[in-house]
Amino acid sequence: MLNEHLAKDLSLEEFRRFRDLLHRHSGIYLEESKLDSLRISLVTRATRLGYTSLNDYYGALERDDHEFNELLNLVTINETSFFRFPQQFEALRERVLPEIMADKPASSRNLRIWSAGCSTGEEPYSVSMSLLDMGVEGLGWRPQVLGTDVSTKALAHAKAGVYGKRSMMNVPPDVVSRFYEATPSGAYRINDRVRSLVDFGYHNLIKEPYPLSLMGNWDVIFCRNVTIYFRLESTRRVVRNFFDSLNEGGYLFIGHSETLTSISEDFEAIDMGGVFLYRKPKSRRLFSFGAQAARPQTSPAPRPAPASTDPAERAAKRAARAAAAEARAAAAATPAPETPEDEGVGGMFEQARTRLKEGRPAEVIELVERILVEDPNNADAHLLSAYVHADSGEYDDALAACQRALAINPLLPAARYILGIIYQRQGDALRAVSEFKKTIYIDADFALAHLNLANIYKAQRKWAAAAKEYENALRAMYKSPNGAWMEFAGGFQADLLVKTCERSLIECRKAAEAG
């Protein structure tokens, strides 16, 4: 029964006092719009314990951790349901997980997804069902889903896995029949198959440092209220912890009405058909090469240059900077080897290619110069020189080397391609387009030339032309997955290029329709 003293309105002053207490101890920050719901929670608990004033109850909260948790359980009760905002789960199944799986080395079969702030468990179970529907276990993937929350009561509910009708509103009948069992009382219980992929644990997102089990190796993190519960500073720290915990290329899902603008610039914002997701950047390089090793584990992504608004251009810049950093790191990390004895032009060329792969541009140039002393008309050597100079930003040297290569053989597609890249980097789109077109004229399957051409058109908002070139790039990749162009992909895997093209293609088609 409600005590009359307690039933009165909560003054703003009292609200703030409780709010600050909650915030100090849990990190959860209630906006003033939550005044009424906090009043209900306070009155409920105070009445249960027999307190006659909220002031007395405040004292109890300060003394008694158990009671603090009880209140927290009430305050954080979340309106949640299965497949809440279904578009996010569709993006998870159709785009995010395939991308993540494609990037995993052959030996790694774990897929780890963390539902942070999982409340009563609908979200991690929805993830589990999505994984089962994809059939990933059929190929030997080991999916793991973890749900964490600060509310022990919610966690107990989650572990029990029994839900009423209200949680089920987004669940299609065929999903119900595959993944739920009806209980005698008319509720729905998660079946063992769904349950077997999911673990639950207590975790307060605001308490640092995070346990080691949470730090690192997550492929996807769901936290769909983070910017709502916490104040800005706390939100920034939580998001930073998520960033550090994600694998490169891993995704953060936040609420569909939330944004990380002004919270974090570490992530790449990815639009997947109207669903905005945040990806931890991969240290990938489009037009460069170098050692894969000697890379810091969690380097924050360089911030995009403010002048550029085109994502493709930004990506290229990021890639270029990452490549430069890696080349420096590799050069510093590995001692220069003894120069082997001269083995003729062929042998030196082999060595040069090896040095190229190892990310030692200076040694490549040295070898190329020795080759050219022996064989001044070696077009491939000039080409190699052009590539290395272009990648080091020495455009004048690179241009000269390209011209020398083309003087020997005017039909070298790679020389045209490198010219195109140089002009593109110098901001001369007109000449870049011309060189990429010449590249394609010589070798129609030179996928990267199509791709770069498409990127230029896209930046110029020529959507139809861009879409056509993305299509050509895709066709070329499928036709010649190991074509000459692969040498210039800088370790960038063909399937990633394919996905990049597909994404841009969809974007351009949409823009073309809209415009």
Added chain:
Amino acid sequence: MAGARILAVDDSPTILEMIKAILEAGGYEVITAVDGAEALETARAEKPDLILLDVMLPKLDGYRVCRLLKFDQNYKSIPIIMLTAKTEEQAMATGIRTGANQYLTKPVDPDTLLGAVAEELAKVQG
């Protein structure tokens, strides 16, 4: 690549038998699966040299099966030929998205099927 092992996936036993007969006549060893989930399990257990995949399959459709295989470092090198009843353009577009190596429209002409299989196997062999 005579003697290569081919996984044929179709939910219709009659079509499956027909495909099996054609391929065996071409000198190939044939293993079969009747739905998407079984296709994945078989691909994992048997590591076939090539997969012939119907689009309309129970449990997991052929597109999903194809994508899972093609987005996986361990399986992406296995050539996949998709069999579809859909029109050429649709199938082509979907084939690109799913990463299938080729598609053929049903009903399949035996020579076309054997030609496509030989072509894909030759590519893998280099």
